[in-house]
Amino acid sequence: MSLQPVKIGLLGLGTVGGGTINVLRRNAGEIARRAGRGIVVVSAAARDPGKARSLALDGIRVAGDANAIVADPEVEIVCELIGGIEPARTLVLAAIARGKHVVTANKALIALHGNEIFAAASRKGVMVAFEAAVAGGIPIIKAIREGLSGNRIQTVAGIINGTCNYILTEMRQLGGDFQDVLAEAQRLGYAEADPTTDIDGIDAAHKLTILASIAFGIPLQFDKVYTEGIGRVGVMDIAYAEELGYRIKSLGIARHGGDGIELRVHPTLIPKRHPIAGVEGVMNAVLVVGDAVGPTMFYGRGAGAEPTASAVVSDLVDVVRAMTSDPENRVPHLAFQPDAISNIIVKPMEEVRTAYYLRLSAVDKPGVLANVTAILGSLDISIEAIIQKEPDKNANVVPVIFLTQRVVEKNMNEAISRIEALDSVRGNVFRMRVETLE
Numbered sequence: 001m002s003l004q005p006v007k008i009g010l011l012g013l014g015t016v017g018g019g020t021i022n023v024l025r026r027n028a029g030e031i032a033r034r035a036g037r038g039i040v041v042v043s044a045a046a047r048d049p050g051k052a053r054s055l056a057l058d059g060i061r062v063a064g065d066a067n068a069i070v071a072d073p074e075v076e077i078v079c080e081l082i083g084g085i086e087p088a089r090t091l092v093l094a095a096i097a098r099g100k101h102v103v104t105a106n107k108a109l110i111a112l113h114g115n116e117i118f119a120a121a122s123r124k125g126v127m128v129a130f131e132a133a134v135a136g137g138i139p140i141i142k143a144i145r146e147g148l149s150g151n152r153i154q155t156v157a158g159i160i161n162g163t164c165n166y167i168l169t170e171m172r173q174l175g176g177d178f179q180d181v182l183a184e185a186q187r188l189g190y191a192e193a194d195p196t197t198d199i200d201g202i203d204a205a206h207k208l209t210i211l212a213s214i215a216f217g218i219p220l221q222f223d224k225v226y227t228e229g230i231g232r233v234g235v236m237d238i239a240y241a242e243e244l245g246y247r248i249k250s251l252g253i254a255r256h257g258g259d260g261i262e263l264r265v266h267p268t269l270i271p272k273r274h275p276i277a278g279v280e281g282v283m284n285a286v287l288v289v290g291d292a293v294g295p296t297m298f299y300g301r302g303a304g305a306e307p308t309a310s311a312v313v314s315d316l317v318d319v320v321r322a323m324t325s326d327p328e329n330r331v332p333h334l335a336f337q338p339d340a341i342s343n344i345i346v347k348p349m350e351e352v353r354t355a356y357y358l359r360l361s362a363v364d365k366p367g368v369l370a371n372v373t374a375i376l377g378s379l380d381i382s383i384e385a386i387i388q389k390e391p392d393k394n395a396n397v398v399p400v401i402f403l404t405q406r407v408v409e410k411n412m413n414e415a416i417s418r419i420e421a422l423d424s425v426r427g428n429v430f431r432m433r434v435e436t437l438e
Contacts, residue, residue: 005038006320009075011066011091012082013046016105016132018055019305020079020312025056031313035320039313041079045069070095077319079312080104089113096120096128101323103315105132105308111206111222114213118333125327129315134207135160135284137307138300139314144288145214145335151290153215157253157437160207162282162302163191163198164230164250168267169280172238172247178231190282200229201250201265208252212263215288216256216344217336221263224346228266232430237359240401241269244385246357246434247277253435260347269357269434276437287437350410355384355434358402358416363424364391369400372425375418376404379411397426403434 008024010017021041024031032038044057045066063069070078070091078095080102082088088109095102096117104110110117110130121128131141144153159165163185170181182199185191197203205225213220230250241248246269255262270277275297279285284302289295301307322330332338362368369388376383382405389399404412416429 003037005032005040006035006076006316006323007040007042007074008077008079008316009069009072010041010044011069011078011080011088013044013055013062014081015305016308016312017044017046017081019309020081021055021057021060023306023309023313024316027313031317035317037320039316039320042074043069043072066091067094070098070100075100076323077101077103077316079316080106080109081312082106083108085109085112089117092117092128093120096124096126099124099126101126101319102128103132103312103319104128104130105312106130107133107203107206107210111209111220114210114220114334118338121333122327122338127319127322127330128333129319130210131315132308132311134210135286135298136162136300136302136304137310138284138286138298138302139311140211140286140288140298141214142314143296143298144211146331148288148290148293148296149335151292153256153288153290155253155255155289155437156208156211156215156286157251157255157435158276158286158297159249159279159284160211160252160286160302161198161201161204161250162284163195164201164204165279165284166190166282167199168230168233168238168248168250171233171235172242175235177235178233199231201227204250204252204265208254208263208265211252211286212254212261214335215254216261217334217340217342218261218344218346219341220334221346224263226264226266226349226352228264230267233267233432234430236399237357237430237432240359240387241357242272243387244269244357244401244403245272246270247272248432249276249279251276251435256344257347260345260351262347262352264349264352267432269432270437274437350413351408353406353408355406356402356404356412357432357434358404359430360400360402360419361397361426362400363426364396364398365424368398368422368424371422372400372402372419375415376402379407379415381405381407381411381415
């Protein structure tokens with residue numbers, strides 16, 4: 001006798017919710033063959049049930065109250081696609097308390113409250129799956145947690161925010177300034193009306209928090225991620241980087257250095273020859289380096305209705321497959337067994353060692369470069385390259401670009417402070433970090 005389909009309750013009928021319904025229906029036969037049972041959405045919650053009826057919702061009960069979906073005894077898996085922290089956190093914990101499995105695409109929720117949520121799920125013997133929380137349709141969570149489980153992961157780095165990548169790509173290809181390209185991204189729907197979470201690096205930091213946890217077996221620690229946005233990157237910086245053989249990308253970088261873990265999101269110069277340098281537009285790419293496998297790279301769409309729905313449905317299939325298994329023998333939420341999570345130190349940014357790109361405006365007179373290089377030399381900062389441009393005719397200042405070799409960040413902070421104090425330097429020094437990703 002065939003098993004009855006597993007019944008799903010959706011919280012949220014926006015872009016991803018609609019995509020999830022479409023994928024489940026279109027590929028119902030294939031999904032049932034993979035999961036061993038059918039998977040059907042029986043109820044859904046929408047902030048505006050009237051608008052939700054524009055979707056093909058035949059046979060799906062639609063409610064305005066998400067709590068009703070969580071409390072519905074017919075629902076076996078709650079799929080949280082609301083986003084944000086509240087009411088998502090309360091609803092997820094309520095579903096767990098009722099013994100229901102949870103699938104979520106909510107990176108902020110997992111990054112900030114995942115430790116609490118996974119502990120509650122373990123106590124109740126239920127699963128919380130979150131593949132769609134990072135990099136949309138790219139199955140990066142499963143790849144690190146399961147496919148690379150025989151490796152000691154050394155580095156996870158990549159483009160994990162499509163909005164920033166689109167803006168930097170357009171600035172380079174079209175020569176537009178940041179504000180103009182951002183406005184166009186908003187018009188096209190690639191950036192939110194309030195783009196702060198994306199362009200300030202917060203969205204990428206949420207995702208990096210999750211990737212680092214499953215890669216290194218550490219607790220989720222969003223507050224330890226160094227975060228810097230792309231708002232100060234100018235068209236001139238993109239041009240100078242190209243001249244030096246580099247491309248600017250906003251990267252999330254998690255690296256295990258033996259003496260601690262680096263967690264950082266910031267604009268980064270990477271060599272143009274590196275595959276990640278060629279990732280354009282809204283696409284995402286994640287590089288994972290393991291001691292046994294070496295470098296591997298995962299590329300694809302990081303957002304959108306059906307790419308994200310692909311990850312949501314993948315999680316639903318995994319949960320259905322595991323529903324009858326012993327909770328003690330399931331794949332751990334954060335890849336490592338709960339009692340084996342390690343409190344490896346996360347390095348403060350001041351202790352991170354990397355190379356640097358510096359741009360400053362100097363008065364056009366003899367001895368200025370000598371003063372700057374003397375400061376760098378006194379702090380053991382070696383110079384890789386210097387570019388000096390024509391002076392600004394109106395202000396009599398010269399843009400000067402330095403590319404340095406690797407140095408600890410606290411030394412660079414001190415150098416920048418001293419350089420900015422020089423009478424011959426105008427304004428602040430702009431700095432970006434340089435990574436070869438080798």
